[in-house]
Amino acid sequence: MTTKQEPQSCKKNSESAGKGVSIDFTEVKAHCQHCDLNPVCHPPGLNTDEMDSLDQWFPTRRRLKRGESLYEIGEAFNAIYAVRSGFFKTVLPSPQQRDQVTGFQMTGEILGMDGIGSGFHACQAVALEVSEVCLMPYGNVEELASNLPNLHAHLNKLMSQRIVHDQSAFKILANLRSESRLAAFLLDLGKRFSTLGYSPNTFVLRMTREEIGSYLGLSLETVSRIFSRFQEDGLVDVQTRHLQITNPEALSEIAAGKNSH
């Protein structure tokens, strides 16, 4: 797995944004044609000139520490983000009940599309580890997309895929019991790691049991118990955050809801 680092130009603007909360974020210039990570930056069928024009419009990166918010709920929507490295969760904060984790985003995935409809972000995005995103001002994206039909079509595809993914997450919540939910969750994570070139069966969980539980509609204790049960049954090997899926086939069966007993 080679994570390309582009050469020069690491101008750091370490100034806190003066917004009350002191966020010391870091922005660096990005070069999309040297970065093959993020699907949004690579609509199929673009020539070199068109790739150059992407650079012209999506120039900045931002670095976040663990626990920092990329954007808050209700915040004005200005940009969409491509995760260049690291790991995020999206959260629906809730004063009444516990916060609802609505998704996890890893390298190569997109954040912020929730804001397009209303002009305000409908959730909060929090970094679960040191992370870096490419910031793409949405006005620029739209303008650029009207010149590059491929980019436009590509954006629509990404949003559609998101809708399809949400539908299957919906099905998991509505249909499956706790064991199947967790199994499906682990397999989904593994699949996403594998598209990055990592092993689908060995990875580190960047989120807590509580966050997994929130996402799956389970209590953190239930999540912990099921990890233990999977371990006993020889399906996985869990050392707190370090996970190895030792029997993917059996896990798939459970995820499909075929567990008889």
Place this chain on the structure above:
Amino acid sequence: MTTKQEPQSCKKNSESAGKGVSIDFTEVKAHCQHCDLNPVCHPPGLNTDEMDSLDQWFPTRRRLKRGESLYEIGEAFNAIYAVRSGFFKTVLPSPQQRDQVTGFQMTGEILGMDGIGSGFHACQAVALEVSEVCLMPYGNVEELASNLPNLHAHLNKLMSQRIVHDQSAFKILANLRSESRLAAFLLDLGKRFSTLGYSPNTFVLRMTREEIGSYLGLSLETVSRIFSRFQEDGLVDVQTRHLQITNPEALSEIAAGKNSH
């Protein structure tokens, strides 16, 4: 509530499509500028000429009987649809478990966006009553959108809003107990009816208890029981499919998860 009917042009093609399943669908010519129902057909800031061009690209309607499928899962994606009248459900068929209802779509709402990403429909759309849709060939939509930036922006907004709506549905499933789920569902339906000019508190449920249960991740018996409980508590008045919300405030409290006991 005035549902505009445009004058002439009701050419019926009642031919079965010859696909094994005998679907006798009906297509009529549509005139978007005379139809103010569907948001996708009315991007803000279009002049009369541009509205005319919409007519040029989205000319056909299709009529469906109760139980008919607008599209099947796995079917090649060709068009998106705007519901002109009637009521639909989207379903994820499942051989192992019961089918999963992933949403209900009523007049003025969009169907088919799930197919944009992969080129194939990711779910099945079934009419729950006699319904009519406007069929918009997606190739045409894209071509048209590249000429009409407003339409393009509008489509993105619709998809984003869908994502936001899905997120809150997700939260309902993950967080709330059965009573709250059903309360939230009824309020959501009412809200959508009210945007059509109908009362938010009196409407007819077009779906079965089983379908509500599938959508909310509950058994049909539980749905039925909660209706009865709501009735006892004076929150609603249910006569099988005919629903009246008699105490919307209390129902909102329950939907918010504040029910103490």
Place this chain on the structure above:
DNA sequence: CGGCCCGTTGATTCGTCTCAAAGAGTGTGG
């Protein structure tokens, strides 16, 4: 009129949450 699907209600079982306590891991400051 009979059949069938849909809806209601009851009794019981099972799964998951809640409450509780203790152990492991991580980071910080002395």
Place this chain on the structure above:
DNA sequence: CCACACTCTTTGAGACGAATCAACGGGCCG
């Protein structure tokens, strides 16, 4: 570098909610 604090995780016992199994009633259509 170790001790301490804090957060995260594990495991247990009990309570509660929803699913399941089952039977019956009602409405709609042929």
